[in-house]
Amino acid sequence: MSAHENHLPPHVVIVGGGFAGLWATRALARDDVRITLIDRRNHHLFQPLLYQVATAGLSAPDIAAPLRHILRRQRNVEVRLGEVTGIDTGAHRVSLAGGGDLDYDYLLLASGATHAYFGNDNWAAHAPGLKTLDDALGIRRRLLLAFEHAEATDDPAERAAWLNFAVVGGGPTGVELAGTLAEIARHTLKNEFRHIDPAEAKVRLVEAGPRVLASFPESLSEKARRQLESLGVEVMTGRAVEDIDADGYTLGRSGPGSDSNRDRERVAARTVLWAAGVAASPLGALLDAPRDRAGRVQVEADLSVPGHPDVFVAGDLASVQQNGKPVPGVAPAAKQMGACVAKAIRARIAGQKAPAFRYRDMGNLATIGRMAAVVDLHGVKLSGLVAWWFWLWVHVLFLIGFRNRLVVLINWAWAYWSYQRHARIIFGRPDSVDASPPD
Known part of the structure; x- marks a missing residue:
């Protein structure tokens, strides 16, 4: 009824x-x-x-x-x-x-x-994506444990595998993850380990298309690439992931005229993050x-x-x-x-005709790392420091609740001056990378 x-x-x-x-x-x-x-x-x-x-x-x-x-x-x-x-x-x-x-x-x-893993759902166990808080806490655990495992091993090959990081997908999420991960390795963890230098970690961003941030104008896409590379990220475009397992991933070359056998590359890496599709x-x-x-x-x-x-x-x-x-x-x-x-x-x-939906494009924003971002506001293109400040302001403005805005501003101000990231706590058993994160 x-x-x-x-x-x-x-x-x-x-x-x-x-x-x-x-x-x-x-x-x-x-x-x-x-x-x-x-x-x-x-x-x-x-x-x-x-x-x-x-x-x-x-x-x-x-x-x-x-x-x-x-x-x-x-x-x-x-x-x-x-x-x-x-x-x-x-x-x-x-x-x-x-x-x-x-x-x-x-x-x-x-x-x-x-x-979306494009028909390769078995990759999910080895290359987690980022959609929920559970995903975020699980990824944070993987990232921090990778450095701990590298510190604990004496095997150079195993250490290199733990210090190899790959982010698959060159959209905003992939760019943000890769840039921030490079910043953590080169600045946040500096002087905290005795047997490894975290700055030697290799961070690679893999994109099957011809450029990162494909939804942005080509000029901003190129600036994003350069900013990523200045942070120490290796940007690989035109390369498609063909396989991912617990020990690493296999790359081929995408696009017409590519020879997957000749261009195939196997990379030993214990941390692969997925940002390639939804x-x-x-x-x-x-x-x-x-x-x-x-x-x-x-x-x-x-x-x-x-x-x-x-x-x-x-x-x-x-x-x-x-x-x-x-x-x-x-x-x-x-x-x-x-x-x-x-x-x-x-x-x-009210028995009236419903209005049609019309999307008002508010522009594109993506942050790359400390003081680096790109912004496209209907033809107004910003990059670098100005874009980063604009990106920060917009994101803080739209947070739910005054407390959230205040806490985020304080945390970012602290991170800006100290390079520190306050939430570097590993939960769960230290011998398991895939342990479920806490609620």
Whole structure:
């Protein structure tokens, strides 16, 4: 029985507490609706700074906040910790893991994206990606343990393998990880070991395409390459990873005219990080709706699912084209989608036509390392120190909560003057690289 038949306000079920889900929830704060926000985790995560947790610059609470705390004053919302396992669009119902159903009048799926290994899912165990706090804590553990293992061994070949680091994927996440890792090796860990010199660590960024930061103008891409190389990162473009295992990885050459046998290179490396691809959350497969090759749901102009005007998809799970190009999977786009869905639900309730989604491009930003970044603001191109300060200001501005902004500013100010990264704590058993990180 629907909410209307019960004379109750319409029930809006929102799946996912990321940017799209949270912004839709907050946009409906003054509407006469009942909202249930469902997420597998109890927190909202500021993903653009996730690499800082992975590289020990920030702690998890600095970039995350409990959803219940964020929404504590919004009386029309209930937060539910759980995982959606089924969607019955005919009955207007979602099923949760462990039992229990929720009826809805309007449904928004905003469950984000996961890692994509292009059909090589066995690589995941040896080359973790970065999407969640668990991922970040696990990567941080791997990075710090690599130096510890190098310090403990007397075998030169084994030591070299522990001090070989590779980041696969030359997008913003890969560039940020590689640049920060080089900074840790050359500055943060200086004089802390007795048998190794951390500055001898080799950090390699591998990109199958012709250049890093392909979404940026070519001039900024080249500046990013030069800034990475000045930090000590070896940038390899036009090289594709063909295999990854516990002992290292194999490179081939991508592009026309390449000879994979002649160009193949085997590299002994115990730490490989994956930043090369994403796939939509598997939740989209629960809908009877067309999806693209990455699993994203192809939606109508108002972000509703074709044939189901009461079901919406937003964020990284939605496949949206604008001016012949896909809308990028970035935080500003997800926020705008969430706000658009709120307007669409409001229009549906009022019996009006829902507005079409239009993405307002806010520009591209990527940080490379200490005092190095690139910024593209609709033709205004910045790089180096000015770009770094702009990048810092934007990211601090959009953090959730005053405490988060203050803590991040203090930590970054300390890191700027001291080169130190305060979160260099290894949790779990020291003899296991793959131990599960703490909650």
